[in-house]
Amino acid sequence: MIEQQNPFDDETLAFRVLINEREQYSLWPAFAPVPAGWQSVAGPMPRAQAIDYIETHWLAMQPAAV
Template sequence: MTEFSVVRNDEEQYSIWPHDRDLPAGWHHADFTGTRDECLAHIDTVWTDMRPKSLREVSS
């Protein structure tokens, strides 16, 4: 079974990435690891505003 990590970029957008692979440039671990479904469920709870950070800051 493949283990995944939740990752986040500088715009605070989330994704999942295989835990045993190096992250692409601009992405950072978001302190959650699990199965694909567990990671996607975690993203559903933490990523409540899908707008990129730069757009949220302009809208504030």
């Protein structure tokens, strides 16, 4: 049996950085459609670069008031 890798952990894929109205960030595989309520702010880019983007820009983990 072949074990499939979670696409969110796959270093070979390109990723987008998404943000929602509460200013929460998400790492998102570039092949997947952007879910409702989220918008792309960066990418597609390598996974490590997307994580660096999130760590640089998401300074307050508490969601913003809506």
